[in-house]
Amino acid sequence: MTEIEWWDYDDADEMAAAVAGDIQFIIESAIDARGSAVIALAGGNTPLPAYKLLAEAKLDWKKVTIIPGDERIVPLGDPLSNVTALAKIFLPKGARVKPIVPEATKDYKAAGRSADALMQDLHWPLDFCLLGVGTDGHTASIFPGPDYEEAVAGPKERRALGVMPDPLPPEAPVARVTLSREAIVTARAVMIAVTGQAKRDIIEKAIKQGPLSEYPIGRVLADVELPIDIHWAA
Numbered sequence: 001m002t003e004i005e006w007w008d009y010d011d012a013d014e015m016a017a018a019v020a021g022d023i024q025f026i027i028e029s030a031i032d033a034r035g036s037a038v039i040a041l042a043g044g045n046t047p048l049p050a051y052k053l054l055a056e057a058k059l060d061w062k063k064v065t066i067i068p069g070d071e072r073i074v075p076l077g078d079p080l081s082n083v084t085a086l087a088k089i090f091l092p093k094g095a096r097v098k099p100i101v102p103e104a105t106k107d108y109k110a111a112g113r114s115a116d117a118l119m120q121d122l123h124w125p126l127d128f129c130l131l132g133v134g135t136d137g138h139t140a141s142i143f144p145g146p147d148y149e150e151a152v153a154g155p156k157e158r159r160a161l162g163v164m165p166d167p168l169p170p171e172a173p174v175a176r177v178t179l180s181r182e183a184i185v186t187a188r189a190v191m192i193a194v195t196g197q198a199k200r201d202i203i204e205k206a207i208k209q210g211p212l213s214e215y216p217i218g219r220v221l222a223d224v225e226l227p228i229d230i231h232w233a234a
């Protein structure tokens, strides 16, 4: 198991400021080292305050490419669309925000294949991947269901795939496209940002369970080589 460090904050605002500061530093370092930064950001609600603060940072945003680390298969502009939330915040800054599901389709497997093909246009490994975690233990859109093993242990060259969660999560009950575990854990830096005791309990349990964890976050964290920071506020 990798080195995992918890960073605890008094409230979500304090956490958002710290997360935004760390991502800014990672982006600056990537631009200094390679001339550009390619980052995958978590969807959902938890990281939005951090993204709003990050967008205020003085960065050479034209050199920054942002993809969602996972996407709900819904039309662009839909309130559930992860890339739409990212685009609203970062497009006005000049960043390149790339949808990984440009068109909603009923064939989630085909959406996954086309996202995997789109990944070829990016430089790899990712400079950074931010993960969220659901109260059911999913991370990115890696969920139990028919695509689970492919997501956590599929071919190493598979960077994205279509996923049908089973059961469907009530907050966004739709098929998904997600980065694979391999694409996530080979990023140059991986960070988790979560709020609430329930998510903390799940992550702690998942880490204890190790590679045989019942939770997707446990399967993703198992045997990761790079150190991972987990930012948490109650």
Ligand SMILES: O=C1O[C@H](COP(=O)(O)O)[C@@H](O)[C@H](O)[C@H]1O
Pocket: 042, 043, 044, 045, 046, 047, 070, 071, 072, 082, 131, 132, 133, 134, 135, 139, 140, 141, 172
């Ligand atoms: O469905 C999703 O859920 C997780 C957690 O979202 P949150 O709103 O509880 O923070 C998120 O990380 C993932 O990207 C998203 O698609």
